[in-house]
Amino acid sequence: MLCSVLSPSARNIEDNDLILSLFFQLVMVVDSRDPLFYRCPDLEAYAKEVDVHKRTLLLVNKADLLPASV
Numbered sequence: 001m002l003c004s005v006l007s008p009s010a011r012n013i014e015d016n017d018l019i020l021s022l023f024f025q026l027v028m029v030v031d032s033r034d035p036l037f038y039r040c041p042d043l044e045a046y047a048k049e050v051d052v053h054k055r056t057l058l059l060v061n062k063a064d065l066l067p068a069s070v
Contacts, residue, residue: 020047025055032062 020026026047030038039058047054 016046017050020050020054025057027057027059029059029061032060035060 026044028039028043030036035058044056047056
């Protein structure tokens, strides 16, 4: 399962390969309260299939400052 990171126009596998090959690294923004829950290992593995040298950066976002109603 690929997380819903890619745009609807990039649904076929060739487009996904092209998009992932254009970038030096993959950046995933995750919530600091539970970063491993929001991390997408399937997307990381898929990026590694496209390019074995692809790096992944987990950007931890401190979103808990928002009110609970948001």
